[in-house]
Amino acid sequence: YNTGQILKEHDKPWSWNYTIVLAVLKPDLVIILPEHENMQDYLAELGIKYMVVKNKKVSDIIDTIITIGRVCGAEKRAKELVKNLKSRIQMIQQKTKDLSKPRVLISIGRTMGSGSLKDVYITGGNTYFDELLSYAGGRNAFESNNMEYPVLSAEGFLHLNPDIIIDMVPDIEKRGLNENMVLKEWESISGIEAVRNNRVYVLSKDYSVIPGPRFIMLLEDLARIIHSEIEWDKM
Incomplete structure (x- = not known):
């Protein structure tokens, strides 16, 4: 059914929490992540079928696509989707395997609008983003596996001195910012390679920070970004 239409027919749906949404929509299946454990008892009380899936790794996401396809009676379509995803991953790996692997630092969240860098959360080793960097022909400038998403100071950036910085800002418009304003704040650490060589990039798409089927x-x-020397559009 049309979920959007159902929500429009009820007063102020934007003010609801998930308990109200579930009571109104009465879904046949709810898909949740392990960190949503607190929802399981409530779903069971309502008699709503639910399934817990993982999305910490690309392999988790691919397995989840197959599982959801099987449960929803669309296993053939799910397998076709997975085949397409794997093919696109392999194409990128093939094109970048013999190239240098720049050291890349990904910022997934920080305080913005002050004109300088504050409370910058970066991606550590052995994470979803670390895995994608490897597939993309780069390597994580922060290689430690001790912390998944540490906070890095300006001094920390100078110490790591990445070749490329990717600043993920999916809510850039809601913050009243634009790409130039975001990039301007990185000039406060102009001594590092990425800033000096104009290799700081902003990704503002919503899928940038949501591990799911759109990881591709x-x-x-x-x-x-990492291998701009490749003519990707001709492939």
Whole structure:
């Protein structure tokens, strides 16, 4: 059914929490992540079928696509989608395998609008984003596996001195910012390679920070940034 239409027919749906949404929509299946454990008892009380899936790794996402396809009676379509995703991953790996692997630092969240860098959360080793960097022909400038998403100071950036910085700002418009304003704040650490060589990039698509089936779009964005020497559009 048309979920959007159902929501329009009820007063102020934007003010609801998930308990009200579930009571109104009465879905046949709810898909949740392990961190949504607190929802399971509520779903069970309502008699709503639910399924817990993982999205910490690309392999988790691919397995989840197959599982959801099987449960929803669309296994053939799910397998076709997975085949397409794997093919696109392999194409990128093939094109970048013999190239240098720049050291890339990804910022996934920070305080903005002050004109300088504050509270910058970056991606650590052994994470979803770290995996995508590897597939895209780069390597994580922050290689430690001790912390998944540490906060880095300006001094920390100078110490790591990445070749490329990718600043993920999916809510850039809601913050009243634009790409030039975001890039301007990186000039406060102009001594590092990425800033000095104009290799700081802003990704503002919503899929940038949401691990899910659209990971392939982020992977292709990363590959284009990291290896701009490849004529991707001709492939």
